Amino acid sequence: MTMALPSGGLLAASDSNALKDFINLICEPHWFFIISCAGLGVFLAGYRTLTKPAVAWIALVVFTLAYVLSALDPDFRSIIVKPDNVPITIMMYLVGFFLWLAFRQAAVNDEKMASGRPLTEAGSDDKVLVWPDLVYIELIALVFCTVALMVWTVILRAPLEQPADPSVAPNPAKAPWYFLGLQELLVYFDPWIAGVLLPGLIVVGLIAIPYMDKNPRGNGYYTFVERRFAITTFMVGFVILWVVLIVFGTFLRGPNWNFFGPYEYWDPHRPAALVNINLAQIFWVQMLGRGIPTEGFAFIPHYVIRELPGIVILVFYFLVLPGILRRTVFNRMGNQMGAVRYHLMAQLFLWMAFVPIKMVLRWTLNFKYFVAITEFFLNF
Amino acid sequence: MSVFDRFGNWVRGGQVWGSVFRHGVPRDRRTRAMAILSNVFLHLHPVAIRKSGIRLSFTWCMGGLTFFLFLIEVVTGVLLMFYYRPTVEYAYFDIEGLRAHVTLGLLREMHRWGAHAMVIAIWLHMLRVFLTGSYKPPREFNWSIGVILLVLTLLLSFTGYLLPWDQLAMWAITVGSNMARATPLLGHEGPLASLVMVGDVPLVHAGDDARFGLLAGTFVGPNALLRFYVLHCVFIPVVATILIAVHFWRIRKDGGVSGPL
Numbered sequence: 001m002t003m004a005l006p007s008g009g010l011l012a013a014s015d016s017n018a019l020k021d022f023i024n025l026i027c028e029p030h031w032f033f034i035i036s037c038a039g040l041g042v043f044l045a046g047y048r049t050l051t052k053p054a055v056a057w058i059a060l061v062v063f064t065l066a067y068v069l070s071a072l073d074p075d076f077r078s079i080i081v082k083p084d085n086v087p088i089t090i091m092m093y094l095v096g097f098f099l100w101l102a103f104r105q106a107a108v109n110d111e112k113m114a115s116g117r118p119l120t121e122a123g124s125d126d127k128v129l130v131w132p133d134l135v136y137i138e139l140i141a142l143v144f145c146t147v148a149l150m151v152w153t154v155i156l157r158a159p160l161e162q163p164a165d166p167s168v169a170p171n172p173a174k175a176p177w178y179f180l181g182l183q184e185l186l187v188y189f190d191p192w193i194a195g196v197l198l199p200g201l202i203v204v205g206l207i208a209i210p211y212m213d214k215n216p217r218g219n220g221y222y223t224f225v226e227r228r229f230a231i232t233t234f235m236v237g238f239v240i241l242w243v244v245l246i247v248f249g250t251f252l253r254g255p256n257w258n259f260f261g262p263y264e265y266w267d268p269h270r271p272a273a274l275v276n277i278n279l280a281q282i283f284w285v286q287m288l289g290r291g292i293p294t295e296g297f298a299f300i301p302h303y304v305i306r307e308l309p310g311i312v313i314l315v316f317y318f319l320v321l322p323g324i325l326r327r328t329v330f331n332r333m334g335n336q337m338g339a340v341r342y343h344l345m346a347q348l349f350l351w352m353a354f355v356p357i358k359m360v361l362r363w364t365l366n367f368k369y370f371v372a373i374t375e376f377f378l379n380f
Numbered sequence: 381m382s383v384f385d386r387f388g389n390w391v392r393g394g395q396v397w398g399s400v401f402r403h404g405v406p407r408d409r410r411t412r413a414m415a416i417l418s419n420v421f422l423h424l425h426p427v428a429i430r431k432s433g434i435r436l437s438f439t440w441c442m443g444g445l446t447f448f449l450f451l452i453e454v455v456t457g458v459l460l461m462f463y464y465r466p467t468v469e470y471a472y473f474d475i476e477g478l479r480a481h482v483t484l485g486l487l488r489e490m491h492r493w494g495a496h497a498m499v500i501a502i503w504l505h506m507l508r509v510f511l512t513g514s515y516k517p518p519r520e521f522n523w524s525i526g527v528i529l530l531v532l533t534l535l536l537s538f539t540g541y542l543l544p545w546d547q548l549a550m551w552a553i554t555v556g557s558n559m560a561r562a563t564p565l566l567g568h569e570g571p572l573a574s575l576v577m578v579g580d581v582p583l584v585h586a587g588d589d590a591r592f593g594l595l596a597g598t599f600v601g602p603n604a605l606l607r608f609y610v611l612h613c614v615f616i617p618v619v620a621t622i623l624i625a626v627h628f629w630r631i632r633k634d635g636g637v638s639g640p641l
Contacts, residue, residue, distance in 0.1 A: 084496075084548070086496075087493075087496035087497070087499075087500060090496075090497075090500065091500050091503075094500060094504060095503075095504070095507075098440060098504055098507060098508070099507075101437060101440070102507070102508070102511045105437065105438075106511070119640055120432070121432040121438065121639050121640050122432070122640055123431060123432065126430070126431040126432075127428040127429060127430060127431065128428065128429060128431050128434065129409065129412045129413065129427065129428050129429075130416050130422075130425040130426060130427060130428065130429050131406050131412045131413075131415045131416050131422070132406070132412070133429075133434055134425060134429055134434045135422065135425075137434060137436060137441070138441070138444055141436075141441040141444065141445060141448075142444075142445075142448050145445050145448060145449070145497075146452075149449075149452065149490060149493060149494055149497060150490070152489075152493045152497075153486050153489040153490040153493055154486065154489075156489065156493070157479070157489060158479075158488050158489045158492040158493070159546075159548055160475060160476065160479070160544060160546050161546040161547040161548045162546060162547050163472040163545065163546060163547070164468075164472065164545045164546055164547055164549060164550035164600075165547065165550075166550070166599060166600070166601075168547070169551060170547055170548075170551050173551040173552070173554065173555050174551075174552065174555065175552050175555045175556045176537065176538060176541050176552050176556070178499050178534060178537065179534075179538070179556060182559075183555065190562065190571075191558065191559050191561075191562030191569070192562035192563060192564055192567070192570045192571055194559070195558075195559025195560070195562055196559060196560075196562060196563050196564065196567075196570070197564075203527060203531055206527045206530075207523075207524045207527045207528075209510075209515060209523065210515040210516060210517070210519070210520035210523050210524070211520060213515075213516065215516075216516070217513075218513040218516075219513045219514070219516040219517075219638070219640070219641055220512060220513060220514060220516075220638035220639045220640050220641060221512060221513070221639070221640045222438075222511060222512055223513075227513065231510075231511065234510050238503075238507060238510075242503075376571055376572055376574065376575070377562075377569065377570060377571040377572075377573075377574075378571045378572070
């Protein structure tokens with residue numbers, strides 16, 4: 001339902017509405033996610049061409065144009081002008097710019113290495129005095145930062161809503177913007193996974209990166225060819241699972257945490273007609289055509305039998321798959337790392353992959369849990 | 381020689397100036413080195429640095445800006461503490477009065493936007509360090525400290541979010557802290573917590589679980605406000621300051637700004 005008024009401007013009302021409907025459609029979770037991943041994949045595959053300044057300028061202009069035209073829509077505008085959402089606009093531009101800057105330099109360095117010329121960062125013995133060369137750069141950076149912050153301070157008031165009232169819950173109740181990616185995970189995982197286990201694994205995983213990455217190359221300069229796996233994995237985590245999920249949670253999640261297209265009115269009464277089903281239901285009822293087991297067998301409690309298909313899948317995924325990967329795609333890396341490092345990396349990697357797997361299954365099959373032992377809140 | 385030059389020379393030649401800056405005007409190699417070595421703040425730097433290490437396109441200056449934003453937060457935060465009382469009766473109206481009646485009441489805006497900017501800056505700093513492979517030996521440990529500092533930055537921002545005590549604050553913290561009650565074993569709605577009991581008495585319940593520890597109550601109330609205030613203004617900044625010191629010191633000890641080996 002589009003309650004947005006035709007905004008006029010460049011497009012006739014009917015064209016504009018058709019376009020808005022199309023954009024609302026491709027912003028639906030599975031399309032938004034697939035397009036983001038495809039975009040990242042294309043960027044990493046074609047970074048040498050795509051980071052050429054001309055291409056970057058076109059991307060900047062197209063994105064800005066789309067953003068500004070979108071702001072003509074009252075529903076979209078109401079989201080982006082919220083004071084606490086302004087940092088997200090700033091973040092999107094900064095992340096885009098710095099990704100370009102990093103991969104541009106990686107492209108230049110990779111071409112230099114291919115033709116045997118020295119790196120941009122080469123000449124480590126060339127030293128300059130910190131005074132004046134560095135302290136003046138720092139001074140100028142501080143001045144620019146201060147000026148930017150002052151301008152931001154003067155033109156935008158910090159939000160102050162009604163006094164806190166425990167009896168009036170806003171809908172949607174959103175966490176601070178930098179945690180919206182985690183809040184989005186609550187849709188697909190139980191709170192103890194989304195709110196405790198996954199954040200813990202993120203922190204542990206980040207700390208463990210230098211101890212797992214035994215690739216000696218690419219130390220201290222921009223490159224992509226020398227570190228394809230490490231950089232691709234980090235980019236998926238940083239761009240998709242962090243930035244894209246924040247953008248998603250900010251712009252596309254409305255009342256009751258329902259999905260709303262960017263140009264849709266946030267209707268709090270829109271029903272969410274989703275019935276999510278567990279693997280046990282799919283296996284026992286839909287595939288075998290019988291009831292879900294309710295009886296135990298000997299000393300095995302009934303919930304273990306009921307959840308057997310999910311338990312088998314998860315045991316395979318987390319315990320067998322690392323060994324298979326070790327002998328196939330991760331063969332060379334596994335040899336480099338040694339057993340302990342490899343299995344730590346494999347567990348973290350598989351947990352990271354588990355997140356998009358469950359998200360896609362939810363969007364496509366209304367899939368809820370592989371294993372649902374609700375008796376102990378143990379749901380995966 | 382103009383009157384200003386003569387005045388400048390008179391100041392620089394006097395005892396006061398000489399006691400503060402124990403070197404001549406930094407115009408040659410020796411005095412420039414002295415300018416760094418004899419200043420407690422500047423001596424965070426080495427005297428000389430790898431040429432590629434100071435290119436703005438290499439470092440983006442993001443680590444430095446994160447630290448600078450931290451300092452801005454400290455200064456504006458201390459000034460805000462003069463006006464703000466962390467109690468349910470006063471908190472909201474102190475903030476309201478701050479924007480309506482106080483000269484330079486814009487400090488709260490600077491504090492809030494500076495906090496957002498710091499979160500963005502520290503992410504970009506991490507992105508830069510990762511993409512240049514600067515976490516690789518010998519800098520592994522400093523990367524780990526950096527990750528902790530990232531978490532502390534998010535926690536600083538999160539604890540500060542509650543202090544205005546408006547609807548936005550209270551419900552964002554309610555959403556965030558609800559996660560804690562699902563902590564395995566330690567949260568009363570977490571997995572396996574129902575197994576922790578003595579006889580028939582559950583040891584983990586809403587009145588003593590992880591969420592209770594965070595909020596000092598079963599809901600976001602006056603105790604939570606005080607607790608977040610102390611965490612925000614004292615505890616986390618002190619821990620962050622110590623780790624920042626270690627972080628900077630390790631940059632020097634691990635060979636300075638990274639470059640090709």
